[in-house]
Amino acid sequence: MGGRLPLFRDLLPRGLLGRSVLIILVPILLLQAVALQLFYGGHLDVISRRLAGGVAGDVAMLVELLQRETIEDRSWIFREASWRLDLALAFEAGARLNAVERRASMPLLPLEEDLNRALEERLRLPFDTDWQSDPRSVIIRVQTPDGVLHVEAPRKRLFTATLYLFVIWLVGSALLLSAVAVVFMKNQVRAIRRLAGAAEAFGLGRDIGTIKPEGAAEVRQAAQAFNRMQDRIRRFVGQRTDMLAGISHDLRTPLTRMRLALAMLPRSADTEEDLSALTADVEEMERMIAAYLAFARGEGTEQAAPADLVELVQEVAAKARRSGATVEVVAPSGLMLPLRADALRRCLGNLLDNARRHGRLIMVAVDTVSRGEPGDEAAPAWAQITVDDDGPGIPAAGREAAFRPFASGAPGGTGLGLAIARDIVRAHGGEIALEQSPLGGLRARLRLPV
Ligand SMILES: Nc1ncnc2c1ncn2[C@@H]1O[C@H](COP(=O)(O)OP(=O)(O)OP(=O)(O)O)[C@@H](O)[C@H]1O
Ligand SMILES: [Mg+2]
Structure with missing residues (x-):
């Protein structure tokens, strides 16, 4: 059938x-x-x-x-x-x-x-x-x-001649009716299109404010429902962020006290090993909490604004170079898109940090690719960033698990880097995946809607 x-x-x-x-x-x-x-x-x-x-x-x-x-x-x-x-x-x-x-x-x-x-x-x-x-x-x-x-x-x-008159009358009335229908429907369609555009923009993390309900009753109802949903999601995200920031902040003080107390404890040959292990643990907890705080603060307040992605990538690469990495960047001269610049800086920073820790050479490439079939020029484009390294990489079966928070197997890592990176990319309406790099190590591929 x-x-x-x-x-x-x-x-x-x-x-x-x-x-x-x-x-x-x-x-x-x-x-x-x-x-x-x-x-x-x-x-x-x-x-x-x-x-x-x-x-x-x-x-x-x-x-x-x-x-x-x-x-x-x-x-x-x-x-x-x-x-x-x-x-x-x-x-x-x-x-x-x-x-x-x-x-x-x-x-x-x-x-x-x-x-x-x-x-x-x-x-x-x-x-x-x-x-x-x-x-x-x-x-x-x-x-x-x-x-x-x-x-x-x-x-x-x-x-x-009446037949001709009759036919003209029929065709004329049909044309007139469809013209009236087009004029009226155009308004309805515009209202629905605006609603779809608003939903899309909200999904991409752009602040659009409440939309004005217009058009037929059902379309108005959908617009009002959309406004309420937007409001609820914003409130929910706000609450979550506030809670995360609150917990992190409150834990910080006792942890600092613990670290200071540990430093002041009298040390002997017996206790030395345990004490330095404890100190290391407390320091790791402090780092994790600092990461939480940074994440919570960034996500809660930052709005997407047009920014140059290439400039941002160069900035992050320069910072990685200062901390001793060899970074090569291949990018066009400029690429403007709506970005949460601080969040994206953190995201790319995490990826470069991983690459630096596991490999010696880092290659970053910025590019635009079509979202549709190859050759389909009309399809909207992605801005694509790949971060390659020449380290050991991650076997294909373990790549998805690496995105889970606290999935870290490495000492000194909190295991939050990739989880945060994915959160940030998704808040932009994009996606991130790990692949095999042509350099032999890991490739992180980021795609952001243009
Ligand atoms: N470039 C890479 N090459 C090889 N393994 C990697 C690479 N990047 C990440 N991994 C693996 O994925 C795990 C998770 O990475 P993630 O960045 O989330 O945490 P982390 O680097 O351990 O800690 P954090 O980034 O929070 O300090 C790492 O512990 C590591 O085992
Ligand atoms: Mg990391």
Whole structure:
């Protein structure tokens, strides 16, 4: 069943505007087509046949009359026909109708067929009709025993214009209706589009404020629901951040006290080992809490603002160089996009820090890539950053686990670096993944929406 359905679906317009206009237009056109066929199809046939019958009867009557009268009286008949019947007559004595010509004038319209049939019925003489020579009249030629009679009848006598009026009225009303529908639907569609845009922007972490509800009741309702949801999420994130910051902050003081107390404890050969282990633990806890605090502070308050990604990458690379790393950067001259600069600096800092700890050479590349199929220019783009190192890397099976908080196996690490990096990238609406680097170590690939 799948074979034909997609075909039909492909023909439908994709947008709401197109679809709703179609929904209005198709029933109207169907209805009008049925009305036209039922009413005018039959009605017009009858009228056309009767009109043709009238003209054919007049012509037959004239032919009959002409054959009974003497040559002198024919001019009287010609005059009478001209003013009483609106038929112009001419007689070509001794002429013959050309058989080839007769066959050439095949009936084209139902009108012509009706006239031919009526003439056949009433005339019982060879004849032909000529619709081409004059746009306003039809010429009927009749073969009488002593010559050819030309009858020029105005087309008005055979034809009614109401059908055209009716068709114009139908098409015009359909056009008018769809124009009205387009104008009204455009407003509705605009409201829905604005809502979709706002939801998208909010997902990317951009501050959009509350959106104004507009359009139909349902669309307004969706906009209001969106505003409430936005509010709740903001409040939730705020609470979470506040709580994290509060806990971290409150733990800091007792930890500092503990570290100072440990430093002041009297040391002996017996306790030395335990004490330095304890001190190391306390120091690690302090580092973790500092990381939490930094994370909580950054995420809670920072708004996305247009910034140069390349400049930011260069900055982070320079900082890594100062702490002794060999960093190479391959990047275009500039790439502006909405960024939470502090957060992203921390994110890249974490990645470079990992690379520096595990390898000797670090390569950072900035690039834009299409989100769609390769070659699809219209698809929106990602800004892509890859951080490569030549260290041991992480086996494919362990890469996802490395993102989990506290997943660290390395001494001196809190295990938060990659978790924080992923949080930050996701808050930008992007994604991050670990891969095998061409340098032999680990590659972190970041993608941010442009
Ligand atoms: N470039 C890398 N090469 C090899 N292993 C890595 C690399 N980066 C991270 N890892 C592994 O992934 C684990 C998690 O990294 P993550 O940055 O989250 O924590 P961390 O570096 O241990 O601690 P933190 O960054 O919080 O100081 C690391 O302990 C390490 O085992
Ligand atoms: Mg790390």
